[in-house]
């Protein structure tokens with residue numbers, strides 16, 4: 274990143290356009306679809322409300338280069354990582370890992386040490402990253418795996 278350092282912060286409604294673009298870029302990467310449908314209208318609202326669901330955004334200069342959306346299922350007892358996307362020019366530099374680690378810290382702060390998310394079976398590189406970060410297959414959901422990690426309580 275030419276020495277420049279990205280910062281991770283909570284996303285706000287002003288980031289919605291950038292997040293929608295990153296979501297479509299993720300779908301193009303994962304599914305190879307050029308006509309990828311974006312999020313439905315209003316889908317992101319829950320992440321900007323006063324609920325526990327939130328989005329972490331990584332910013333470099335004034336550009337949002339990555340995000341991770343996090344949903345909290347208190348009654349069910351887990352935190353679900355909804356979508357993770359790093360723009361192509363900044364992949365492989367630790368941004369995705371940093372976002373996942375932040376979400377894990379958040380889950381521990383909430384007192385919910387179980388984190389789950391889906392990964393497409395075809396997304397082998399991402400799958401390997403998640404395995405390295407301690408996740409394992411919890412359930413086979415057809416073309417996707419549901420991955421799970423029990424966080425060590427500190």
Ligand SMILES: CC(C)(COP(=O)(O)OP(=O)(O)OC[C@H]1O[C@@H](n2cnc3c(N)ncnc32)[C@H](O)[C@@H]1OP(=O)(O)O)[C@@H](O)C(=O)NCCC(=O)NCCS
Nearest residue numbers: 299302357358359364365366367368369370392398399402
């Ligand atoms: C998967 C992804 C979120 C990882 O974030 P990242 O910042 O690139 O990851 P990190 O730098 O923390 O870790 C690098 C590892 O990520 C994985 N990775 C997956 N896809 C990658 C890509 N296109 N480029 C680089 N690394 C990728 C690899 O395991 C890589 O390790 P390796 O270089 O030893 O193979 C990011 O590459 C991405 O947005 N890819 C396209 C969309 C996607 O697959 N999203 C996840 C859906 S579940």
